[in-house]
Amino acid sequence: MIALSHPQAAGLFAALHHVAAFTVAGTIAAELAVLQPAPSLVQARRLQRIDLLYGVAAGALLAIGLLRVAYFEKGWSYYWHDVFFVLKLLSFLAAGLLSIYPTRVYLSWNAALRGGVAPPLSPLTHRRVRLCLRLEVLALLLIVVCAALMARGFGYRP
Secondary structure: OOOOOHHHHHHHHHHHHHHHHHHHHHHHHHHHHHOOOOOOHHHHHHHHHHHHHHHHHHHHHHHHHHHHHHHHOOOHHHHOOEHHHHHHHHHHHHHHHHOHHHHHHHHHOHHHHHOOOOOOOOHHHHHHHHHHHHHHHHHHHHHHHHHHHHHOOOOEOO
């Protein structure tokens, strides 16, 4: 086993955090690109796989981010005094909550997909899923802005 120094481990966790973040952004973009008013069997299965990857990446992003705060960066006491960190965390939570609706829709297709049938998707449900995905993108944009402001020391209030 390779032993990593603290700076090396911090760098590795920072890189993993970025990979997870870009995977989350990419999967949301992919869902928006693949989602159609009447998805085919192939598109529906693809959406389910993309959404699963989104969930795994979002879970990894949260876990790695929390580990970075606790062990590799300035610590909880610093970050809880940064308004942009709190806003970033709340935006991530909002994106996660918004993702529940599309996930539930995609999971509701399981029976149809097992039967080899393209799943039904009402126009209203299609609009709602698309709205959730667009709002997730907005939350991600807010996260990026907050991260940039945090990196420059804005928002910290001791």
